[in-house]
Amino acid sequence: MPILFPAIDLKDGACVRLKLGLMDQATVYNAEPAAQAREFRDAGFDHLHVVDLNGAFAGRAVNDAVVDAILAAVGSQMKVQLGGGIRTMDDIERWLGKGLARVILGTVAVRDPDLVRAAAKRFPGQIAVGIDAKGGKVAVEGWAETSELTVVALARQFEDAGVAAVIYTDVDRDGILTGINWEATIDLAEQVSIPVIASGGLASLADVVRLTMPDARRLEGAISGRALYDGRIDPREALDVLAAAR
Secondary structure, eight states, X not given: OOEEEEEEEEETTEXXXXXXXXXXXXXXXXXXHHHHHHHHHHTTOOEEEEEEHHHHHHTSOSSHXXXXXXXXXXXXXXXXXXXSSOOSHHHHHHHHHTTOSEEEEOHHHHHOHHHHHHHHXXXXXXXXXXXXXXXXXXXXXXTTEEEEEXXXXXXXXXXXXXXXXXXXXEGGGTTTTSOOOHHHHHHHHXXXXXXXXXXXXXXXXXXXXXXXXXXXXXXXXXXESHHXXXXXXXXXXXXXXXXXXX
């Protein structure tokens, strides 16, 4: 069945949500991210999406102690994927050694695609590529810069590389609850063989239902942040919808 990934975005040690990817447009939802992770686990989620926002801008781990606390809190009960500031093979090996299910490589996928290929070969099933887009072009360095690469062109660089998933975020919709950009996300999924995870803008149960439609079957799932925190989506109701789509 499709997977709904609750999101924990980390800024200055707290669990926040950004608006349109802007660091100065952050809303703090929980000062204790590990406690938030336990809440998601207790609600029935078995996957978790974590991003070190400070790390994405700094190019290195910043909230590593908080991520360690999250991993300690949920143990093996949740499959945790982490992105933000992971730029070297040593970074990848260190994080996977701590028990992460996957690491997400974003900026480095543009800057050093050979590293992504090497990592995917070394750690099968544990490397995801994060592709964040503004106006259809790939954004890097924590969304602060936009490259000239299109989303599809970047994703196609990793065909047959063994990448576990592509996480596609429409930055122009992130955190504003306008709904996922289904057209672009499904188009990407149809043009590559790598499973695609939708991110950015998930607004209501209608988006969860949309994830179960026939043309979305190539998607591995979707990430939800603000809609869960604001109570716009009831976790049990959403998980029941997905379970019924098996």
